[in-house]
Each structure stands twice: as C-alpha cells, then as structure tokens.
Amino acid sequence: MTILLACLGVFAAYLPVVGVSVALPVIQRALDASTVELQWVTDAFILPTAALLLTCGVLGERYGRKKVYTAGLTLFCLGSLVCLLAPNVALVCVGQALTGVGAAALLPATLALINHVCPDHGRRARAIALWTASLGLGLTLGPVINGVIVEHLSWRWIFLPALVIGAVVAVVGIFLLEETGASRTRHLDVPGQLLAVVAITGLVYGVIEGGSAGWTTPKALVAFVVAAAGFLAFVLVELRSPAPMLDMRLFASRGFSGAAFIMAATLFAQVGLVFAVSEYFGLVHHASTLDIGLRLLALNGITVLVGPFVGRLMNRTSPGLVLITGLVVGGVGALGVCLFHASTDTTTAALLIAVLGTGIALAIAPITTIAMNSVPRELAGTAGAANSALRQIGSALGPAVFGAVLTDRTLAALPGHLAASGLNPAAQGKVEGLVSHVGIQAGAFLRLDTPAATGQAMSAYGASFTDALHVCALISGFGLLVAAGVGLVLIGVRRQAPQQVAAASVPAQAAVPVAVADES
Structure with missing residues (x-):
C-alpha cells in the first residue's frame, strides 16, 4: 500500500506539469494575459518546487515522511482550488505556486517512503521503476485530459482532476500510511x-x-x-555544519555524483525538447490542445509502457548498463527530430519522438535507483530531495533555454525564408516586425492581405521555426550523449552484487555514503 500511495502521490504532482502548459493558449484568450504573464503561470509552479525540495526532504526526516506527504497533498489541493476559482492571471500564479510547494513536499517524501519499505535492492529497483512510470503517466495523461476538458468546458476545470485525485489520496494516506522518519536528532540546518x-x-x-x-x-x-x-x-x-541538510560527502560517491549530473542533464534535454516540439505542433501544425496531448503520447506514453519492465531489466543486467543504453537511445531519438520539416506528418513525427521516449523511459528509473542506492537509508530523504531538486532544476532550465533558442534562431532564419518565399518587401517587413514584437507565438495568427500572401508567410515562418527546432534537437541529443559518457566513466556498466549499507551505528548527519551503485 505504501508503494501504491507513493506512486499516486507523484502521479498527482506531475499531472499539471505539461497539462497546464498545453492549455496556456486557452488561458491567454480567456484572461487576456500577456506573454510574460503566461510564462509565469508555469514558472510559478516550477520555482517553489525546485527551491523547496531539499528543505522538504529534511522536514520529512525531522518530523516524519507521512506528515510531509499529507501536508504536500493538502497544499497541492489548495493550490488547485485557487486556480479553479481564480478570476485573473495573478491568482492563477498564486495557485500554481501553492501547488508547486505541495509538489516539493511530495517528491522527496514519496521516494523516501519507497526506500523505507524496500530495503532489498531488487525490490527497491522495481518500486522506483513503478514510481517513474507513475510520474510519466502524470505527464502523459495531463495534456490529454486537459485537452478534452478545454474542448468541451471552461479552462478552469483543467485543475479539477488534480484536486480530486489529491484529496482522495490524502484521505487514504492519513488512514493507511505508517509514519517513518520523525528523528528528533535530525537538526533543521x-x-x-x-x-x-x-x-x-x-x-x-x-x-x-x-x-x-x-x-x-x-x-x-x-x-x-x-x-x-x-x-x-x-x-x-x-x-x-555539524548537521548539514545536504551532506557534501554524498558526492564522494561516484555513483551519486554521476547520477546527480545525469539527472539534471536528462531532464533539461527531455523537458526542453518536449517544450520545443509542443510549440512546433501548435504553431507550425496549428494542432489543438487535445491534438498536442495525443501526439505527445508517443513520447511520454512510452515511459508508462516501458517503466514497469525497467526494474526487472536492471535486476537482470545492471542499472548502469540500462541507464547508458537509455541515454544513447534517447540521444539518437533527440537527434532524429532534426529530420522534422514544416510539413512532417503526424505518424512520422510520432515514430521519431517515440525513440526519444524509449530512451528516456530506460534512463530515468536507473538514475533514481543509482542515486538512492548510493547513500545510507538514514539519508534517503535528503538523497531523494537532492535527486528531485536536480530533476526540477533541469526541468525549469529546459523550457527557458530552449524557448530562448527557438526565438533567437527563428528570428535569425526568418528573413532568408521570407526572401525566398516570393513575398514583396513590404509584406516581408510586416511579418518580421510582427514576429519580432509578439514573439514566436505570432505564428498562430499570421494574416496578410490575401490568402496567397498569408500562405507564403506561413510557409516561411514554418521553415524558420523548424530550423530553430533542429538547433534544439542538436542541443538535446548531444546533451544526452554527453550524459551517457559521464555515466560510463562515473557509474560504469558492470553488475555489482547488492550491498547493505551499514549505517545503523553511524549518526545520520555524519554517515559516510557507501557507493553501492558505483559500478565502474
């Protein structure tokens, strides 16, 4: 039951991550939001999540993981309710921030709960694979559910599923979860x-x-x-510090250090490219919110399908081998996005991004397993929080950096494609000015004096945006391949017999990590 509740908790936490993002155009029209205001709707969630993860991990060890888990769900539900009732963008951002604080509490607490009930490394690997699949399920279903909602109801109702799920899981957790942690010797630092x-x-x-x-x-x-x-x-x-919130000696473990770098790099590459591909579907293909969600099933849905088998695969081979294989496959899949062009059909696009999804599905669970196996059980909450913090930092940096690349490279390529389109100089100047002033979102409503001119402008815009998408694909693909190289050096691919971390006689704040997953 503990594993199930941990999986439901992380599922709820990730349900709005991409789900809210794909509904932003609808929110923008409904609330007359500016581009900057719209960006803060998603960033208001990411910022407190990334900033408070480490703190919440320590709070779980100090006061108990069940308390932090249920408090996180409560804040998550409160934030969803504020968003549901918000009359303006400012209150939507407030609700998103509350939801982000709740997610910051949930992520380390759920990993620590799994680590507590799964002392055996094999069982823990399978549980973390299920945890990862639940995370992917939240990312997958969020856009689809919200796409259906905005097709038939007001945008406000996209926050209802997370509210209901969070409330039900919180009530069940109060009655069925056992308290863990609550070590009064753990100082707050x-x-x-x-x-x-x-x-x-x-x-x-x-x-x-x-x-x-x-x-x-x-x-x-x-x-x-x-x-x-x-x-x-x-x-x-x-x-x-005599009682640090993040024991720097954790990084003496090559396994933990390698997993820490790879986690941030992988999420940066994955979430950044997913953001870029979503923009491509919306602005170049003019897909609806539901269509974008369905197309992303080819990427995020793979995590759900492959996730349950990754744990078994790690036990039969080694986490390091599965991780590096996944990073290489993911890197090749990301580079495959360079084959996209403005008129790429949905089937071809889905097949190409499914390769990326397969690689990510193979990589995420081993990263988490290696990080958690590299530390004493007493530091599981801190390690889980650090792991989740790096996940969120990578997730936050990805859209921001890739968004900047999309804007810069689209604007740089646009004049050349407009000149080749046959538009007259006045029309070219009008299109350039509109995209420069409004941003790349101008592609959603480019209109010129005649249908033929509009078609030429849209073709030039689509080609320019696709050129920018290729740069994003190169950044993502080579980033994943570099992460694979780091994993090969610091973690290795050899299978190592599980070791029990003998930390019972060592104070948690002074425990020296044992590199269980250091397989080089």
Whole structure:
C-alpha cells in the first residue's frame, strides 16, 4: 500500500506539469494575459518546487515522511482550488505556486517512503521503476485530459482532476500510511535551507528572466550573481555544519555524483525538447490542445509502457548498463527530430519522438535507483530531495533555454525564408516586425492581405521555426550523449552484487555514503 500511495502521490504532482502548459493558449484568450504573464503561470509552479525540495526532504526526516506527504497533498489541493476559482492571471500564479510547494513536499517524501519499505535492492529497483512510470503517466495523461476538458468546458476545470485525485489520496494516506522518519536528532540546518532557497530561486529566476527579456538584462544578471553567491555560501556552510541538510560527502560517491549530473542533464534535454516540439505542433501544425496531448503520447506514453519492465531489466543486467543504453537511445531519438520539416506528418513525427521516449523511459528509473542506492537509508530523504531538486532544476532550465533558442534562431532564419518565399518587401517587413514584437507565438495568427500572401508567410515562418527546432534537437541529443559518457566513466556498466549499507551505528548527519551503485 505504501508503494501504491507513493506512486499516486507523484502521479498527482506531475499531472499539471505539461497539462497546464498545453492549455496556456486557452488561458491567454480567456484572461487576456500577456506573454510574460503566461510564462509565469508555469514558472510559478516550477520555482517553489525546485527551491523547496531539499528543505522538504529534511522536514520529512525531522518530523516524519507521512506528515510531509499529507501536508504536500493538502497544499497541492489548495493550490488547485485557487486556480479553479481564480478570476485573473495573478491568482492563477498564486495557485500554481501553492501547488508547486505541495509538489516539493511530495517528491522527496514519496521516494523516501519507497526506500523505507524496500530495503532489498531488487525490490527497491522495481518500486522506483513503478514510481517513474507513475510520474510519466502524470505527464502523459495531463495534456490529454486537459485537452478534452478545454474542448468541451471552461479552462478552469483543467485543475479539477488534480484536486480530486489529491484529496482522495490524502484521505487514504492519513488512514493507511505508517509514519517513518520523525528523528528528533535530525537538526533543521536553517542557514543551509535559506541559502539553498536563495541559490535555486536565483538560478531559476535568472533563466526565466533571461529567456524572456535577454540574458544581459539587469534582472537576469543580478539573479545569476545571487545564485552563484548563494551556491558558494551553501557549500561552505554545509561543509562546516555539524548537521548539514545536504551532506557534501554524498558526492564522494561516484555513483551519486554521476547520477546527480545525469539527472539534471536528462531532464533539461527531455523537458526542453518536449517544450520545443509542443510549440512546433501548435504553431507550425496549428494542432489543438487535445491534438498536442495525443501526439505527445508517443513520447511520454512510452515511459508508462516501458517503466514497469525497467526494474526487472536492471535486476537482470545492471542499472548502469540500462541507464547508458537509455541515454544513447534517447540521444539518437533527440537527434532524429532534426529530420522534422514544416510539413512532417503526424505518424512520422510520432515514430521519431517515440525513440526519444524509449530512451528516456530506460534512463530515468536507473538514475533514481543509482542515486538512492548510493547513500545510507538514514539519508534517503535528503538523497531523494537532492535527486528531485536536480530533476526540477533541469526541468525549469529546459523550457527557458530552449524557448530562448527557438526565438533567437527563428528570428535569425526568418528573413532568408521570407526572401525566398516570393513575398514583396513590404509584406516581408510586416511579418518580421510582427514576429519580432509578439514573439514566436505570432505564428498562430499570421494574416496578410490575401490568402496567397498569408500562405507564403506561413510557409516561411514554418521553415524558420523548424530550423530553430533542429538547433534544439542538436542541443538535446548531444546533451544526452554527453550524459551517457559521464555515466560510463562515473557509474560504469558492470553488475555489482547488492550491498547493505551499514549505517545503523553511524549518526545520520555524519554517515559516510557507501557507493553501492558505483559500478565502474
């Protein structure tokens, strides 16, 4: 039952991640939101999730994972309710922020609960594979469910499924979950928590601001300086703290260090490219919200189908081998997006992104398993929080960076394609001005004086956007292949007999991690 509730918790947490994103055009029309306001609808969820994950992991160890789990679901439901009733964009962002805080509590708590009830490495690998499949199911069903809702009802009702699921799971958890953690010897390390929040918030905000307003704007530069100073201060404080929230000695394990880098890189590449492909379907193919959700089934749905088998595969071979295979397959799949053109049919597009989905499905569960197996059970909450924090940081950086690349490269390629389209200079200038002023979203409503001119403009825009998509595919593909190289060096592919971490006699705050998954 604990594993089931952990899977339901992470399913609820990820249900709105892509689901809300694909409904943004409808929200924009309903609330007359600006592009910046619309960006903050999704970023308001990502920012507190990334910033508070480490803190929530420590709170789970200090006060009990069940308490943090149920508190997370409560905040998640409250945020969904605020979004459901919000009369304007500002309150939608407030609701999304509350939902993000709830997700920050859920992610480390669910992993720590699995680690507690699965001391055996084989069983834990299978449970984490189910956890990963549940995460993928949330990413998969969110766009489809919300697509059906916005086709027939008001945009507000897209927040109802998460509210209902979260409320039901919270009630069941209150009665059926057993408390774990609640170690009064686990200190809160307030300075470390505050510095972590400052550093992560600065980084994510800097990327958000840089992606929308420019990387050299004062706000972006100040945010990056704050992030760098915060990270440096965090490391220094944690090294000297008698009870650090993130024991720096965790990174002495090559397995944990490799998994940490690969987690951030993989989510950056995956979520960033999914964002770019979603924009491609919406702006070049003019697909509806439901159509985009259905097309993304070829990517996210693979995780659900393959996920349950990954645990068995890891037990029969090794987590490292499955991980590196998945990263290579995912890298090849991402590079396959370079074959897209403006008129690529849905079947071809689905087959190409399904390769990426297969690779990601093979990679995600081993990353988490390696990270969790590399630390003592007493530090499972902290390791789970660090793992989830890196997941969210990568997820936050991906859309911001890839969005900036899409805008920059589309604008750079547009003049050449417009010149080749046969449009007169005045029409070319009009299209360039509109896209420069409004952004790449202008592709959704390009209209010129005649249908023929509009068709020429749309063809030039589609070709320019596809050129930009190819750059995103190269970044994603080579990023995954570099992550595979890092995994080969730091983790390896050899199978290693499971070891039991002898941490019972070592205080949690001073425990030296055993590199169970360090297979090089």
